[in-house]
Amino acid sequence: MQKLILITIILVSGFTSAQTNYEKGMEKAFALWQDQKIDEAENMFERISNAESKEWLPHYYIAQINSIKSWNIKDDNILKAQLGKAQEHLNSAISLSKENPEILVMQAQVLTNWVAFDGMTYGMKYSGKITELYSKAEKLSPNNPRVMYCKAEWAMNSAKYFGQDTTPYCDAIEKSIKLFTNFKPESSLYPTWGKDRAEQGAKSCKE
Known part of the structure; x- marks a missing residue:
């Protein structure tokens, strides 16, 4: 019995x-x-992603970094390398954590990178998919502030492009700021980004 307890303690300590x-x-x-x-x-x-094969978060953050780095890139070879890497790690994250609203949002962000780079080429290809990703994320986690803000931002930019009223999306952005204030991530390692972007978006709505 004592030996069993000792083994259990060792295993727990190692974990x-x-x-x-x-x-x-x-x-x-x-x-x-x-x-x-x-x-x-x-x-x-x-x-970390190589050492921790069951953790989706390292893959998520690699994808996020490559998405952020790609916003102002004009060289298509650099863009393809960075967004290709982002997609590779998103695929790994998805395989480890299915139906995850945070991953769905990041996937939509990466596809938006492509649309921002070349709307004529990638707008038709990815616009519907981006809208679908945000809708799915909203169903999974309607009170996630990143879901609400990014969905509204995408819809607002689409409305601007087609000369439509953006007021409903401004309201959603304002609501997302309140959600950011009260949102509690599952752990200290989970995504928390977006509030500053939402606040900037709300400011732009009032200008």
Whole structure:
């Protein structure tokens, strides 16, 4: 009996240590990112994703970094490399965490990168899919502020493009800010981004 208890303690201790190492690695990657050491942060997330084969978050953040880096890229070879990498890691994240609204939002963001780069080529190809992703994410998590804000932002930009009224989307952006204020992520490692973008969007609505 004592031997069984000892084995259990050892196993639990090992699991706790592994979790702690994972969390420490993630926090270090976040710190590098915050210090604008983007490449170093991305490399850290990659090392974690290789070591922690059951965790979707490192893949998610690699995709997010490559999405952010791609917004103002004009060279299609660089864009394809970065968004290709983002998609590869999103695919890994999806395989580890299906029906995940955070991943659906990031997938929509990556597809929006393509549309922003070349609307004539990619607008027709991805617009419907982006709308579908946000609708699915909303059904899964209607009170997730990133879901509400990003869905409204996409719809607003589409409305502007077609010369339509954007007022309903401004209201949704305002509502998302309140959700950001009260939203509690599942852990300290989960996504929290978006409130500053929502506030900027709300400000633009009033100008």
